[in-house]
Amino acid sequence: MAFIHPEYLVSTDWLAAHLDDPGVRVLDVTGKLTSKLENRAEAECYDVGHLPGSVFFDVPSGAGVLSDRDASLPWMWPEATQVADVLGAVGVGPDTHVVVVARTPRPGIDSGTMWCTRTWWTLHHYGIRCSILHGGIEAWEAEGRPLATTKSEIPELSAPELSTNWPRARATKDDVLAALAGSTCLIDALPESSFDGSGTGYGPRSGHISGAANLPYLSLVERETAGFLDAAAMEQRLVEAGLLGPSATEPVITYCGGAIAATVVAFALALFGRTDVAVYDGSLMEWSADPDLPMTNLSA
Numbered sequence: 001m002a003f004i005h006p007e008y009l010v011s012t013d014w015l016a017a018h019l020d021d022p023g024v025r026v027l028d029v030t031g032k033l034t035s036k037l038e039n040r041a042e043a044e045c046y047d048v049g050h051l052p053g054s055v056f057f058d059v060p061s062g063a064g065v066l067s068d069r070d071a072s073l074p075w076m077w078p079e080a081t082q083v084a085d086v087l088g089a090v091g092v093g094p095d096t097h098v099v100v101v102a103r104t105p106r107p108g109i110d111s112g113t114m115w116c117t118r119t120w121w122t123l124h125h126y127g128i129r130c131s132i133l134h135g136g137i138e139a140w141e142a143e144g145r146p147l148a149t150t151k152s153e154i155p156e157l158s159a160p161e162l163s164t165n166w167p168r169a170r171a172t173k174d175d176v177l178a179a180l181a182g183s184t185c186l187i188d189a190l191p192e193s194s195f196d197g198s199g200t201g202y203g204p205r206s207g208h209i210s211g212a213a214n215l216p217y218l219s220l221v222e223r224e225t226a227g228f229l230d231a232a233a234m235e236q237r238l239v240e241a242g243l244l245g246p247s248a249t250e251p252v253i254t255y256c257g258g259a260i261a262a263t264v265v266a267f268a269l270a271l272f273g274r275t276d277v278a279v280y281d282g283s284l285m286e287w288s289a290d291p292d293l294p295m296t297n298l299s300a
Contacts (some may be wrong), residue, residue, distance in 0.1 A: 001244075003231045004273035008120070010099055010131045012140050019053055022155070025092050026051050029115045030102045030137070031060025037074055039064070045105055049147035051140060054101060055090045055154060059119050060110075066122050075118070075258045077170045077281050083126050084159040093157030098123060098130045103137035104224040112136045112225035114217065117263040121279060124270075127163030132267075136225030171253045171278040173286060173293075176209065180294070185242065185250045186212040189262045190284075197297035202257030203288030207297030209255065215241045217256070217264035234268055244272055255280035255287075 003009075018024045028050055032041040039061035046056045059066050062074035065086040069078075092098055100119045102112030116132045123130040133140070141147065171179075179186055188208045193199025195214040197207035208214065219237055221228050228234065238244040243252060243265075252269065254262035254277065262279045269277050280287075287293050 001231060001235045001272070003271045005271055008124075008131055008267070008271055009134045009228065011134055012143055012145065015051075015099060015133055015140075016145060019051070021097075023095060023097055024099060025090070025096045026054035026099045026101055026133075027057035027090065027092075027119065028054045028101050028137075029057050029059045029119045030105065030112060031110045031115050032105045033060055033110065037062030041105065041110075045103060047149065049141075049149060050152075051101055051137065052146060052148040053152050054148075055152050057086075057090055057119070060115050066119065073258070073282055073285050075260060078122070080126060080162045080164055083122070084162055087123075087128070088157065088159030089154075091154040091157055092128070092160055093155075094160045096129070096157070096160065098128055099133055100130065101133040101137055101140075102225060107224050111218075111261070113221050113227070114261045114264050116226045117267040118260045121169070121263040121266055125163075125166040125169035128160060132226050135223075135227045138223070138225045139227070168251070168276060168278040170259075171255075171280045173280075173282055173290075175278065176253060176255070176280055176287070177293075179253050180209075180211050183250050185248075185252045187241070187243070187252060187254045187262075187265055188212045188214045189217040189254050189256045189265045190214075191216050191218065194257075196299050198299040201288065202284035203286075205288040205291075205295050205297070207295045207300075209284075209287055210294035210296045212255070213241065215243070215265055217261040220264055220268045228268070231271075235272065238268060238272065243269060243274075251276040251278070253278050253280055255283040257284050259283045
């Protein structure tokens with residue numbers, strides 16, 4: 001099987017040919033987070049070298065441009081008015097094709113893949129035409145393509161009109177509770193060591209939401225900067241996980257620590273045309289903090 005929606009990814013060749021197209025806007029969502037969820041990537045990565053014409057778009061920080069400013073948890077789903085405002089401020093207009101790029105400054109810590117997919121997941125469901133640069137900034141550099149160190153000019157465009165008619169995109173705690181009692185496939189996108197409770201947790205309790213299956217997001221990539229598996233290899237992983245194929249009829253909810261890595265699995269399913277997928281907004285940061293909600297720790 002080939003990707004049903006290959007347009008959700010663009011190659012370095014495609015982007016090089018369209019870099020000067022006024023209808024294309026490149027947003028750099030690189031993250032380099034501190035323990036306080038402050039993002040140092042603009043000064044330490046973007047200013048050192050970025051794709052010509054790209055704009056730094058701070059999705060990763062705890063109070064990032066695509067996080068609900070009034071929520072008690074970081075990275076919660078933003079309202080449409082906020083999204084329209086931040087897109088207008090970086091030169092995204094009604095007809096703009098957004099290309100999301102990132103680098104991975106610290107593999108195993110700051111994955112460019114998940115910040116790209118989190119940005120894509122949000123913008124796509126608000127009706128923005130959006131793609132991810134396959135291989136990220138590292139692939140661009142490896143091919144000897146130019147980088148810039150000066151700030152990019154931002155055109156003055158009217159803010160885009162956003163859609164709010166998507167049937168699914170985000171799931172709440174109540175949606176997950178309903179899923180556990182119904183016929184929804186719940187997927188934990190974190191590493192196996194987190195899933196079984198032997199490794200790093202994301203809140204006061206370790207392990208996974210009881211009833212969930214594990215599909216680590218890193219199993220869907222060749223490298224951490226949006227270097228996705230090819231269609232055949234990705235299809236095999238998703239079929240093995242029960243998420244593609246004739247028997248994959250249940251809707252899907254993905255989760256992780258804070259609804260970031262979970263979007264990698266959701267994006268992979270979108271490439272194959274699945275639209276019945278939602279990402280649990282609060283993920284384990286919310287779930288593990290409530291002792292009344294069921295969790296399983298296989299290492300206990």
